[in-house]
Amino acid sequence: MLKFKDLRLKKNLPIRLKIWLFFMMLVCIVFILMWTFQVLLLGQFYEIMKVSSISKATKELARSYNTKSFTENLHSAAIKNDMCIEVLNESGAEINYQCIFSGNCMLHNGSNDIYFYYMDLKQNEKGEIVRKLYNETMQSEMIIYGCPLYNNNEVTGYLIANSRLVPVESTRHILQNMTLNITIALVLAGVVLSAYAAENLGVPIKRLNSSAKRLAQGDYTASFTGGGCEEVDDLADTLTYASHELSKTDEMQRDLIANVSHDMRTPLTMMKAYAEMIRDLSGDNPVKREQHLNVIIEETDRLSLLVNDMLDLSKLESGTQKLELQTMDISEKLCEIANRYEGLSEKMGYHIIFTGDAPYMICCDSSKIERVICNLLNNAINYTSKEERTVYLRQINYPDYVRIEITDTGDGIEEDKIKLIFDKYYRSENHKREVVGTGLGLSIVKAILKMHEYNYGVNSKLGEGSTFWFEASAAIPAENENIIKSTPNKK
DSSP states (O other): OHHHHHHHHHHSOOHHHHHHHHHHHHHHHHHHHHHHIIIIIHHHHHHHHHHHHHHHHHHHHHHTTTSTTHHHHHHHHHHHHTEEEEEEETTSOEEEEEOSSTTOSSSSSSSSHHHHHHHHHHHOTTSOEEEEEEETTTTEEEEEEEEEEEETTEEEEEEEEEEEOOOOHHHHHHHHHHHHHHHHHHHHHHHHHHHHHHHHHHHHHHHHHHHHHHHHTTOTTOOOOOOSSHHHHHHHHHHHHHHHHHHHHHHHHHHHHHHHHHHHHHHHHHHHHHHHHHHHTSTTOHHHHHHHHHHHHHHHHHHHHHHHHHHHHHHHHHTOSOOOOEEEEHHHHHHHHHHHHHHHHGGGTOEEEEEOOSOOEEEEOHHHHHHHHHHHHHHHHHHSOTTTOEEEEEEEEOSSEEEEEEEOOSOOOOHHHHTTTTSTTOOOTTOOTTSOOOSOHHHHHHHHHHHHTOEEEEEEETTTEEEEEEEEEBOOOGGGGGGOSOOOOOO
8 A cells, every 4th residue: 555655656746846857858858969969960961061062062053054154153163162173075074174172182183083983974874973082182081073064955064073071070079068068057047947937836736736625625715826827827716716606505505404404394393293183182083183184294295395396406407307399389388377377376365367479389398398387376476465466477479489477466576686586495585384385496497497598587676576587489490390309299
């Protein structure tokens, strides 16, 4: 166990050390590349560049062949590029030359080597030659370059150039000393910069980590400050937002537990009390026993409703419930619900007044939208005026949507409380115990309407009542019915 822990600790290095190692690795890479270039590639690179320079100068000179300026250009090219030049005709005879090495070059040292270069050029398919030779006289390596001369696209001669390769050992030594000094400077700069970067990045992260630990322990007063870079600032803002959300969630959880405990304790207490009354008092009295049993049944229904609403809301908010979309005549559904509620509410003296526009087809989950309407009607009955006892249900048609309004005649909602009205277990001070309710009805309404992506809200005036509303989109045209998940069966 200790070995595994030690291994994990070695793997998860502190950010300061990681930044320092990154800078040191970068310095090492630069150091290796510089030394590799100087030790292994400098000579080759110099030769390639030298050959390229001779080739370019020679070809430029060849283009001025058979012009009045050729001789002048010949002299200029030799001086400028530090090379001897031999110009031969098609037969290999010398027609012009330029020597800057006083006869010590590979072309003008009295040997017959030019003839061999000439033959090599003439037989070479590439049209040019490049040779590297050692000059004993000058104690130096030399480059031989040759190319043909053209006149009207025909070879009329050859141009051969000889240039000296300057030893690069002294240059390499100078560069190595320079590289060493640069390496030392890079190491020192890397140490300083890595320490600075680690301080500016590591310290804020360490501070955020400390605050995050406090948050994990339930301290929602922990503050998150960024610094260092934009990403750290964004992380601080995210953690601050998370802290606020967790604080609200914790508060809601406490309220939930308190409300659920209260709502469950009351029916349970009454059920126990009436059960004891049946046992001790009314067991022999059929009338009282029936009264007491009815109370137990009512409280059981109340408790069952609370549990079911809690489960339904949990499913809706978790996304485990999916919409079963179908086309539905909202006018017909509203009329049906209004008639149903009118019969039930008349016993308590309430009246449901429904006013609707023409039939209107919408695309929705009919069972869930029906529950929305019923929950809003229950809420309106719950808070409507005891004197008037009237609830208004309205359907207002628009080209692209239909608006459903449920209006009560209660005391209204204070403006600062409207934003809380759809929260779980929120209840107005005017809530009436005699109406069965769980405090979750409007939360379920909110969850269902959000699933449908419907607009919803509430308008209220103190002393005049409240109007809850939502807007359902018109049914999808027939040509787009393929996106509807399910449609009603036609019989």
